[in-house]
Amino acid sequence: MAQPTKTIAEINQRIKKGKAVILTAEEMVDLVRSKGKTAAAKEVDVVTTGTFSPMCSSGMLFNFGQEPPVIKASQVWLNDVPCYAGLAAVDAYLGCTEPRADDPLNKVHPGRFTYGGGHVIEDLLRGKAVRLKALAYGTDCYPRRELDKSVTLADLKYAQLLNPRNCYQSYNVAVNTGSAVAYTYMGPLKPGMRNANYATAGQLSPLFNDPYLRTIGLGTKIWMGGGTGWVIGAGTQHNPKPARNERGIPLTASGTLMLKGDMKAGMDAKWVRGVSILGYGCSLSVGVGIPIPILDEDMAFFTGVSDADITMPVRDYGHDYQAGINNVLAQPTFEELKSGEIKVNDQTVRTVPLTSYALSLEIAELLKAKIERGEFMLTEAQERIVSE
Structure with a gap:
């Protein structure tokens, strides 16, 4: 990894003076493509990410x-x-x-x-x-x-979102090779692979922009549900050492975060919504935005990740998943998933997102504006989450 050329303290000083350059993760893709990681690292201070998706391992700790x-x-x-x-x-x-x-x-x-x-x-x-x-x-x-x-x-008296496992770093694309509809936490899956359901926000997703969790750990301040939240460690089922591609992007479900946020301090129901998944049960869609400080060229490179750089594993929820068989049928890019169809075993399959890309982008933009106004400072992680 490259040696840091900026510190979070220096970036916070630039934010206070109104001189910090903030880009959304989507904007950073274009900048890194056009100018390269060296120029991008010098020009940009913070990249904002966002995701809005069902996150089943969530809940409320309260005192009545x-x-x-x-x-x-x-x-x-x-x-x-x-x-x-x-x-x-x-x-x-x-x-x-x-x-x-x-x-x-x-x-x-x-x-x-x-x-x-x-x-x-x-x-x-x-x-x-x-x-x-x-x-x-x-x-x-x-x-x-x-x-x-x-x-x-x-x-x-007290009400906190206390979420054991959020912001999955990559996840399965779900299909069903069986002969009957499979009702799953990824939504209903039609038989004969007539739909492929997927999650995460691709190039906007927080942990794709910091794949080795160099800047995200215990004590990282985040945007959560419209208010302020905090990373309190690795999420349950955190896989610290997955197989990765050349950009460091995991090829399977891997990193997760444990998060908390005060429901009584600025949270908005637009960004925290109850969900009913047909035939499966209930869940909660949560909006999360994490700022990524650009400390060096490597962080500029990582935050320049595009949908075309990210691949997702396709798994059969009609048989393999419930049998505990970890068989990957295909590895399409997120760009292909967003196009509306992918190829699995020479069959064209329609794709269905569970994550809202539009709302994920809105979160990244809201966080960007908040930092630009000097209303959101970055924090140093007090303990790193092992991810390599």
């Missing part, structure tokens, strides 16, 4: 406060969605994929849900009241055994 007589909740529900209450007295965690108890669609079509934890989180961010129900076994210090009331986000 005490009122006399006090309670140590052992079971908690928000709008009939079960939460995990094995924490302190009035702390609980709501997972975005947890479905509502007695969901009416599930009664008619088992395994199909219309409402879950992700929808509760979105409702709270929209200012809606939700029903809080708690049960307890009662103790001498916590005598109350039941609580049932309406609460808003403002009523909660």
Whole structure:
């Protein structure tokens, strides 16, 4: 790796003085192509990235406060969605994929849900009241055994998005070679490979722009859900040493991030939305933007990555995936995926994105504008996430 020619402290000084040059990851592609990485490294201070996609490993850690007589909740529900209450007295965690108890669609079509934890989180961010129900076994210090009331986000003493695994660095393209529709977390897959569903934001995606996580680690400040968030470490299922192409781009699902952000400080339901995936369950689409400081030529090169440089593995969710068979049927570029069709075993297959490229670009632009106004400073990672 090249020796740094700029520091984050120096870049922050340029931001404060209004002299920093900020580009979105999409803009950086054109600059690196036209001027090369050396000139780009001298000219640009920060590249902004963005992604808006379902991120199933997400949820809300919250505290709903005490009122006399006090309670140590052992079971908690928000709008009939079960939460995990094995924490302190009035702390609980709501997972975005947890479905509502007695969901009416599930009664008619088992395994199909219309409402879950992700929808509760979105409702709270929209200012809606939700029903809080708690049960307890009662103790001498916590005598109350039941609580049932309406609460808003403002009523909660504490509410943080605490997401164990977000921003996957590359992911599978899902197809179905079987003879019946496969209902998966990648959406419904038609038999005979009649659609190929894919995720990530390609050249805008945060971890494609810093493939070795040189600038992203514990304590990295990010744009999250419309407000401010933080990287708190590697996400669950983080694969630190995947096979890579010559640009450092992983050939399979690899890096992930654990993130947190204060729901009560600037988050917007436009960027945190409950999702129902037909035949599979519930999830949460989360908007994340990460600034990448251009410390040297290598970082300029990495942030010049284009959709044509990124390949994604195609896997069969009609048989191989559930059988644990890691068979890659094809490795199309993200540019090909965005074109609307790819070739798999000489068959033309229509492609369907789960990630919104348009909203991902809007996030990168919003973060760019925020930095240009001096409202967002970069931070030094306090601990690196192993990624090579």
